[in-house]
Amino acid sequence: MSSAPTVYDVAERSGVSIATVSRVYRNPDSVRAQTRERVLASARELGYVPSGNARGLASRSTGVLGLCFPDYSDPDAESEAEAGAAAFGDEPDEDVAMLYSDQIIRGMERAARRHGYALLIAASLKGGPESQVAKVAGRVDGFAVLARTIPTEDLDVISRRQPVVMLAGPRESDDLDHLDHIEAANTDGQRELTRHLIEDHGLRRLAYIGAEESPDVQARFRGYVEACRAAGIPAADEPDLRVSMMTQAEGARATDALLDRPGERPEALLFANDQMAVGALHTLERRGVRVPRDIAVTGFDGIALSRLVRPALTTVRQPMRQMGEEAVELLVRRLTGRQDKEPVSMMLPVSVARRESCGCPSPS
Amino acid sequence: MSSAPTVYDVAERSGVSIATVSRVYRNPDSVRAQTRERVLASARELGYVPSGNARGLASRSTGVLGLCFPDYSDPDAESEAEAGAAAFGDEPDEDVAMLYSDQIIRGMERAARRHGYALLIAASLKGGPESQVAKVAGRVDGFAVLARTIPTEDLDVISRRQPVVMLAGPRESDDLDHLDHIEAANTDGQRELTRHLIEDHGLRRLAYIGAEESPDVQARFRGYVEACRAAGIPAADEPDLRVSMMTQAEGARATDALLDRPGERPEALLFANDQMAVGALHTLERRGVRVPRDIAVTGFDGIALSRLVRPALTTVRQPMRQMGEEAVELLVRRLTGRQDKEPVSMMLPVSVARRESCGCPSPS
DNA sequence: ATGAAAGCGCTAACAC
């Protein structure tokens, strides 16, 4: 493989200047048809492909949007889908469940395509100056970041130079107040789900299982508390239990811990996400506690797994895909200058999926 | 937003040369700690992010791998998932089903990450010299292409300059013989599935529904024929029916056509993909033909939808995710020079998922 | 350990 041909090679071979070669690719109509054909022909013969890097450098834009998401190295993460398949009584199959990031990717890709952009995706392995983030940032015109993927200060720096939109997770601090931001209606969703449990199923002894330091979880818990208070049910200022990671394993352990506590058993377990709730389902089955007959269980997120487990999990669906699309729309607006200076903050509506695990009838 | 700071700005502000700034980011250890800190500090103050384009240009490598896939604008494609949800008796939800491309993306992203690469994805809207393909090709160190996404001749040109691996779909012509290539064992899978129908379920009147011009489908049909002949069942040289697009709608229509044919009704309908088979399920239900009691139905691919429909669809699962991973491994090997000149051709094993639609017992 | 200088391949003015 000799080194790749450049505009110069093509220009020489077709007897024109490099400027003309460039024009053929950028604005074909500005070149006489005959000349154009000649250029294209020699390009083909030479195996010429314009260097995206050189183009980007010269034109100061890449035609690429980016997405940074956390490196889900949750030990469960890899096997969740399998567990789901198993719970469904089918053979293991790692491809059933769509992750969060998959859905956002899909949404962004669709929207990006509509606007003529490609999508660069990268999970952020944290690390030095050479973090994946900077790598992405340096190669795209703008990008979206899943909340808490990136150190706040890095984001702060980068967002001064190019459009950045934060996804899923309320603004963390005032430092990032100038960032665009899209989130789901966490509080509304959890409030409505809780209300459903209380009013429609008549449950009153509820337990909430949250996690440390997650703004999303805080927002959800807030909705829970609001619904409780509205119904005249006492609710603590803190979740009944906090776990460190929101995994199936932790959900399972939390359930054991909760059931082993002295006093009356709760009538419902509300988990801050689906994965924990699924873990709980396993534990409850093992202990012979029937769901929803003996106890109701709910999750949050609406991951594919939630409908595959038995009983199907009642949960709150987040519009991840739409989130991806909105992110791109916003980025494009910023890039084309049709968007005020003001930071945008969007809240996407969620919906409660009433399934079997809360006592709602099976749809079939 | 003043124009973005460059190495020069950082260099000046920290009283070093641009070479040193560059070193700080590329090879931190080659710079005295004290100097390094000074550089990093001013970089932070300035909001400096290295330009990926400039780096790529100068170093002739991007640290990015790519994937080109077709623009699935199959009218069904968008609504499949919903149909699946509906079939499952649940509310519509566009996020259940993972597409092919989603799974490949996931596999590639994972593998790319392991090797320190980011992933650039783009659906190929066909078109002039400025096709999406060229855009991707110009921005990555190597890339994978879903079969028949790109005009053969373009690929031919591009593959002379950088590693390209074709996915899913046997080599189309001798022109592309020098391309690396990964496919699923289409023939093996269909042969085994057919054998299962014949030997384990004792079915003998089979009908195969294929499509035009797809190498994958040809390979599958070949497996079907082999199994038939091995069992002493006469099999035509052509599928019993060919459709133009492998969609649910076409599958439904094909089923009507087949059942309306004079003569004995087939005992089993073997479709070349899951989508058509799902369409068939709808038609059969409408006509009051029970599956699998009155007739068996099988698909191919193992899309998520296949396990959500009722009866669950017996099918052949393709390891799409693994395909993505292997593609990256191969690209990386080529890029690091640890791979012979010889084109690699890989065939990934598939597995038969025996579910209800062929008469196998429900797992629950 | 650090600096100087020459590109990398293209776009964008500006001339012709």
Added chain:
DNA sequence: GTGTTAGCGCTTTCAT
């Protein structure tokens, strides 16, 4: 229409 000429921001020898 087409050619000329500067850069774009970085990496990379080669010196020092």
